[in-house]
Structures are given as structure tokens and as C-alpha cells.
Amino acid sequence: MRTKILSLMEEDCKLTVKDIAAMIGEEEAAVEEEIKAMEAEQIICGYTSIIDWDKTENEFVTALIELKVTPQRGEGFDKIAERIANYPEVDTIYLMSGGYDFAVIIRGRTMKEVSMFVSSKLAPMEAVVGTATHFVLKKYKEHGVKMTNKEKAERMPIMP
Amino acid sequence: MRNPLSETVVKIKPSGIRKFFDVVSEMPDAISLGVGEPDFDTPWHVREEGIYTLEKGKTFYTSNSGLMELREEICKYYIRRFHAAYHPARECIITVGGSEGIDIALRAMLDPGDEVIIPEPCYVSYLPCVQLTGGVPVSLPLQEKNEFRLTPEELEGAITEKTKVVILPFPNNPTGAIMEREDLEKIAEIIKRHDLYVLSDEIYAELSYKGKHVSIASLPEMRDRTVVINGFSKAYAMTGWRIGYVLAPELICEQMLKIHQFAIMCAPTNSQYAAVEAVKNGDRDIEVMVQAYDQRRKFLMRTFQEMNLKCFEPFGAFYAFPSIRQFGMTSEEFATRLLQEEKVAVVPGTAFGDCGEGFLRISYAYSIDELKEALKRIKHFIDNLS
Numbered sequence: 001m002r003t004k005i006l007s008l009m010e011e012d013c014k015l016t017v018k019d020i021a022a023m024i025g026e027e028e029a030a031v032e033e034e035i036k037a038m039e040a041e042q043i044i045c046g047y048t049s050i051i052d053w054d055k056t057e058n059e060f061v062t063a064l065i066e067l068k069v070t071p072q073r074g075e076g077f078d079k080i081a082e083r084i085a086n087y088p089e090v091d092t093i094y095l096m097s098g099g100y101d102f103a104v105i106i107r108g109r110t111m112k113e114v115s116m117f118v119s120s121k122l123a124p125m126e127a128v129v130g131t132a133t134h135f136v137l138k139k140y141k142e143h144g145v146k147m148t149n150k151e152k153a154e155r156m157p158i159m160p
Numbered sequence: 161m162r163n164p165l166s167e168t169v170v171k172i173k174p175s176g177i178r179k180f181f182d183v184v185s186e187m188p189d190a191i192s193l194g195v196g197e198p199d200f201d202t203p204w205h206v207r208e209e210g211i212y213t214l215e216k217g218k219t220f221y222t223s224n225s226g227l228m229e230l231r232e233e234i235c236k237y238y239i240r241r242f243h244a245a246y247h248p249a250r251e252c253i254i255t256v257g258g259s260e261g262i263d264i265a266l267r268a269m270l271d272p273g274d275e276v277i278i279p280e281p282c283y284v285s286y287l288p289c290v291q292l293t294g295g296v297p298v299s300l301p302l303q304e305k306n307e308f309r310l311t312p313e314e315l316e317g318a319i320t321e322k323t324k325v326v327i328l329p330f331p332n333n334p335t336g337a338i339m340e341r342e343d344l345e346k347i348a349e350i351i352k353r354h355d356l357y358v359l360s361d362e363i364y365a366e367l368s369y370k371g372k373h374v375s376i377a378s379l380p381e382m383r384d385r386t387v388v389i390n391g392f393s394k395a396y397a398m399t400g401w402r403i404g405y406v407l408a409p410e411l412i413c414e415q416m417l418k419i420h421q422f423a424i425m426c427a428p429t430n431s432q433y434a435a436v437e438a439v440k441n442g443d444r445d446i447e448v449m450v451q452a453y454d455q456r457r458k459f460l461m462r463t464f465q466e467m468n469l470k471c472f473e474p475f476g477a478f479y480a481f482p483s484i485r486q487f488g489m490t491s492e493e494f495a496t497r498l499l500q501e502e503k504v505a506v507v508p509g510t511a512f513g514d515c516g517e518g519f520l521r522i523s524y525a526y527s528i529d530e531l532k533e534a535l536k537r538i539k540h541f542i543d544n545l546s
Contacts, residue, residue: 008455012528015528019459019528019532021462022458022459022462022463023455023456023458023459023528024455024458025458025462153201155195155199156181156195157181157184157185157190157192157195157505158177158180158192158194158507159177159195159196159197160175160177160196160283160284160285160333160507160511160512
């Protein structure tokens with residue numbers, strides 16, 4: 001039941017408990033309980049919307065920062081990641097395989113703000129040995145949702 | 161001037177849906193639950209393959225039967241999914257949708273006077289296609305109390321000395337009914353005993369929600385008595401590509417091929433290449449779509465229950481067939497008023513045979529949001545009636 005609930009919610013978190021229960025053929029109360037349990041267990045970590053800010057008056061800059069670090073003895077990468085993740089400016093942080101260690105996604109109001117954050121907060125951290133900042137120019141798809149205009153083709157309203 | 165028309169064609173009744181279609185077309189803000197095709201886009205890898213083969217200039221005729229690779233993949237697929245074996249070179253023809261398959265199969269098998277048993281309610285093309293051959297359509301009304309399955313008693317009752325072909329349209333449009341293995345076994349016995357043939361329209365085979373679809377062709381000794389109709393439209397959301405296929409014993413296939421080659425030449429080449437990609441790498445797409453349909457189906461059934469709309473549980477296709485007898489209106493009256501008063505379009509059951517009176521076909525090939533809004537309006541309509 002959990003997988004069923006989660007895949008429905010992942011796709012559309014506006015679905016009500018009643019909808020989900022109907023769609024998977026379960027009792028409403030059971031679904032509600034299960035969702036509460038998954039929230040408590042932090043399987044469901046939050047609810048958010050996917051917004052294309054570019055279509056609004058508000059301007060945001062997003063950057064992907066490659067971070068090379070020296071893992072701390074006895075603490076590995078986790079401790080460093082934790083410190084970085086605590087900054088509200090940081091949207092996402094992943095530990096990566098390959099040429100660098102952390103991929104950090106940062107959102108700020110201006111390029112200057114983002115650059116300042118990297119140079120004054122991230123770069124000087126003891127464990128950080130190198131950064132490379134890539135600014136996002138255009139978003140095409142995020143969280144599985146296309147941002148570019150997507151026309152829906154029309155079906156004939158009545159067909160045998 | 162002489163009358164230019166064929167009497168046979170003039171006698172054929174136009175599809176009952178047509179009239180309704182015209183009304184709906186003039187109401188741009190109506191919500192329609194009347195569509196008979198998937199709401200999903202064709203999976204991207206399939207469309208991409210179509211684009212790629214166009215770029216490569218693969219735009220010539222294929223052989224009459226269709227691309228050999230496609231026929232091989234289809235035959236493999238039929239063994240893999242439904243345990244029925246047909247020979248790709250001699251027993252498979254790629255057609256322009258399942259509809260062409262129905263037509264050429266009936267034309268290949270029927271002589272004037274031959275009777276064809278057509279369980280109703282059913283898709284609208286069987287009856288006119290039989291009439292065009294000079295064959296005699298014998299409508300067999302199925303019953304809601306049997307969940308619109310064909311029972312052995314009903315079939316026996318309809319067989320005469322002239323019966324030659326029985327149409328098995330399951331999973332069914334418009335009722336959503338299915339035939340399970342035990343149901344089919346009993347039917348197969350009768351078919352063999354009376355030396356009949358089956359036209360098994362399995363276009364909705366992949367859209368089964370109670371175990372896997374069973375093809376009657378997979379039952380003992382039935383392969384040689386069965387023409388299977390199937391296609392890519394419903395399973396892979398490829399309606400507009402117009403690719404279907406028939407699987408039939410060589411004896412019948414040879415004759416069907418003659419009609420196909422003179423009338424059609426070959427199915428669209430570009431679509432055939434896209435279909436190869438679909439059948440080779442599309443099992444996962446089917447799984448995802450079936451899951452979504454099943455969720456909508458359950459959602460619909462629960463909502464019907466909440467609003468006291470009687471409906472047997474459909475286990476196939478993407479249709480529900482609720483009964484509206486309790487409201488004392490004909491299907492057409494109900495559907496017309498629902499359209500005028502609440503701007504929701506559904507198809508009256510009578511469009512699929514007289515025995516569809518008292519029922520509506522409701523398609524759930526729609527997003528949950530669309531279904532919710534439409535069902536809200538239907539509920540409003542029903543509440544105002546009582």
C-alpha cells in the first residue's frame with residue numbers, strides 16, 4: 001500500500017486522502033494513517049510545488065556548484081554535507097561519484113548574491129579544496145515536469 | 161439519372177454515435193467522457209523511432225503483409241503474453257488498425273446467407289461489416305446479471321445450421337466486460353461441437369484488471385478456428401498511427417491477404433517502424449498505463465457507489481457501463497439531458513446495440529481531475545432528478 005500511495009503522491013500531491021483511497025481501493029482511514037506514519041518516519045519529507053519562476057516577475061538565479069573536499073577523519077563526508085546543507089541558500093546537495101565530491105544547487109536573487117555565498121561561505125570552509133560555479137541559463141524540465149510550453153493534442157469528443 | 165447508390169450500403173444504418181457527436185461538437189465547453197481512445201501520448205521512444213525512420217527516408221511501401229520484423233515481433237509477443245502461436249510469414253497481416261482486420265476477416269470467411277453471432281452491446285463495426293459481405297448478423301443480447309459475459313446457454317440458443325462465425329469482443333467496448341478462462345473453455349467446447357469459427361477481437365487485451373487476458377486461440381484445438389484481431393491503438397496509445405494486425409490460420413490468412421493487398425496495399429510504413437519499437441520495448445509503457453487506468457477505474461466505481469449509480473464492476477478496457485434504469489428515462493434522453501443541463505457528454509448504451517437501452521458508456525481514459533469534475537456534474541444531475 002505504501003508504494004501505491006507514494007507513487008500517486010509523488011505525481012500529484014494535491015490528491016486528497018479520499019481520492020487516493022478510491023484510486024487504490026483502500027479505506028480512507030487506513031490511507032490517512034499510513035500517510036501520517038510515513039510523515040513521522042520521514043519517508044514523506046515535505047510537500048512543495050514545482051514553480052517556473054521565469055514566467056513571473058520575480059527573478060531568481062540558480063547555480064550548480066561542484067565542490068571538491070577533503071573528507072574529515074572519522075567523519076567522512078557526512079559532517080561536511082551537514083554543515084553545507086544547513087545554509088538556507090542551499091536548495092540541494094548530493095554526494096557524487098566522479099570528478100568532484102558534492103553537487104550543490106543554490107538559489108539566489110542575483111548572480112552576485114550567489115557568487116558571494118560561494119566565495120564567502122563555501123570556499124573558505126576548511127574541508128573545501130575547490131569550487132566551480134555553473135549558472136543555470138534556462139530550465140526545460142524539473143522534477144519530471146516539462147517547463148517549456150506543452151501543447152496537448154485534442155481528441156475527438158465522442159468516438160465509438 | 162440512375163440511382164448511383166448500392167442498395168446494400170444504403171440499407172446500413174449510420175453509427176448511432178454520429179448524431180451525438182454533432183451535438184457535442186457544437187458545445188466547446190462540454191466535458192466529454194465519450195472518447196474511445198487513450199488520453200496518454202504515444203510513448204516518446206516510439207514517436208522518436210517514427211521521426212528517426214522518416215529522417216532516414218524509410219518511406220516506401222512494405223510488403224503487403226507488413227514489415228517482416230514487425231510480424232516476427234508480434235508473433236513473439238503473442239506467445240510471450242497470451243500463449244497463442246501463429247507463423248509470422250504465413251499467419252500474420254499488419255492492417256490499418258484493428259478495424260481493417262475485422263473487415264477483411266469477415267469478408268474472407270463469409271458467403272451470402274452465412275450467419276454471424278454478434279454478442280451485444282459491442283463495438284459498432286461488426287454488424288455493418290457482416291452486412292457488407294451479404295452475411296446475416298445475428299445479434300445476441302448479453303445480460304447485466306452475467307456481467308455482460310457470453311454464457312454457453314446464450315450461445316447455444318443463437319446457433320442455427322447457418323451459423324459460421326462467432327464474434328468474441330472481449331475485453332468489451334462498451335461494457336468493460338471480460339471473459340475469463342473458465343468462461344472461454346465452455347464457449348470453446350460449443351464452437352468445436354458445432355464446427356464454427358471465432359473472430360476474437362482482442363484490441364483491449366492488455367487493458368485487463370483481473371489477471372491477464374486469456375486468448376481463446378490459446379485453448380486446445382482453438383488456434384485453427386480463431387482469427388485474432390489486435391493492434392497498437394489501445395495498448396500503446398497509438399490510435400492515430402493506424403496499426404493493427406490479424407493472426408489467423410494460414411488457410412484464412414491467405415484469403416484475407418488478397419483483400420488487404422487489393423484494397424490497402426500495405427499499412428503505413430512509418431507507423432509500422434514505430435510499432436516495431438513499441439512491441440519490442442514497450443512492455444513497461446503498458447504496465448504504467450494499465451496501472452493508471454486501474455486507479456481511475458477504482459475511483460470511478462467508488463464514486464458511482466457514493467452517488468448510488470448502479471454499475472457492475474468492469475474488469476477490462478477503459479469503460480464503465482452504469483445502469484440508469486432507475487431514473488425512468490431512455491439512454492438517449494438521459495445522455496441528451498445530461499449534456500444540455502450539465503454539459504457532460506457520455507454515449508447512450510443504445511449506440512452499441514438495442515440491448516444497451518438503460519445504460520450509458522462512460523470512458524475513464526481521462527485524468528482524475530477531469531473525471532472528478534465530470535462526476536460532480538453527473539451527481540448534481542442525478543440529485544436533481546430525485
